[in-house]
Amino acid sequence: MHDRTAGLSAAARHAREFLGGLDDRPVAARVDAAGVRDALGGPLPDRGEAADAVIDGLVAGVEPGLVATAGPRHFGFVIGGALPAALAADWLVSAWDQNAAFHSLSPAAAAIEEITSGWTLDLFGLPKTASVGFVTGGQGANTTCLAAARHAVLAKAGWNVEDDGLIGAPPMHILCGERAHATIDTALRQLGLGARTPIRIEADDQGRMRPDALRDALSHAAGPTIVCAQAGNVATGAFDAFEPIADACTAHGAWLHVDGAFGLWAAAAPALRHLTVGVERADSWAVDAHKWLNVPYDGAMAIVADSDAHVAAMGLAGPYLVADPGQRDGTNYVPESSRRARAFPIYAALRSLGRTGVAELIERNCAQARRMAERLGAIPGARIVNDVVLNQVLVRLPGGDDANRAAVAAVQRDGTCWLGGTTWNDEYMLRVSVSNWATTDDDVDRSAEAIARAAQAVRGPAGAETL
């Protein structure tokens, strides 16, 4: 007799406890990895343990090393938490343990991928015929989309990159905004295109690629060409100007990819949609669900207008694989073969919010970013560096790079909230991202006060420069 549910009650109890304390626990971890290793490491025991004892022991050991990234006052990176429906569906992904590679392995997973694809394309206003791959994150989405791009531009030049590889292929041109996300470089590296090959197109002070500079660079780039634009710069939240960029790409016959890991969600919010005008004219789009849609890790979408190019780049072919004609085999749109059914929590998140709920979430976080900017801008000597058009705020405190670094460390130590720093236009500064469904205005105010205290502590009681 197998008790398949042994451990689930313990897990549910611990999850409730953790989630119940998420609003109040210090945001940062209390120990580093060594602390967790000390508690849980050592040689693999000879004898196994009961499931509930394993869960109890695991929780006790990792608890001090957990970061409240899912909580309402983690403003580092671009994170997001987990909507209740998405979290619950995510548990079922594991309980059901479906393999989302093939329709024959899970008609349910195939159907949910299809439904979720349709909802997503509709929300973003993208072509209904585009195909969607359910990948692990923005990195996987950028890689998948750029693999489709690589296929399409080389096929147009008479080269089959899937069969013949890149050795001897016609030379390609890759053009990226100079503020493209690091995962674009990684994607190019993984695809054999090289992280150093892109022509970097000059950007303005907000990180937006300059369309005139792109036009100029394209005029010198004959042959297969891929352009990478961005919806939502990871520091400033700024959007490239898609209309003139799409015009230039159309005129040149270039593939236009848009990295919209979090920013593409602006297209789903009426008050912010103006930022994404023209984005639907691109050929591919990368977007995360685990950031701003507040789905647990990992969940993201690689969207490609030309689904033939998508499948040509990612499709799995092998003699033992049974494809059901006319049915969706999810593996054809992603790098993986076997894969968890990660569309379920995305479906649940979208269904629990509805169209208006998605818009409300995105617009609320942006209003909270403006509120944060207002509070932080009132700190003596502080300067808001970016145009707060989305959910990102950059603030430079007085006293130079070292003082700003010390302030970031002081905020993290204080534990009220967590944020990171970044270097933007040669200055180090504090960086805030508001992307959690549970963040309240009070969380913003409490966090702004903690940041003001850190700024004051770094400057010293009399406002003297101590660093």
Ligand SMILES: *Cc1c(COP(=O)(O)O)cnc(C)c1O
């Ligand atoms: C976060 C981010 C990525 C990478 O996404 P992951 O989900 O971390 O893989 C790519 N591009 C942008 C603009 C991002 O903000």
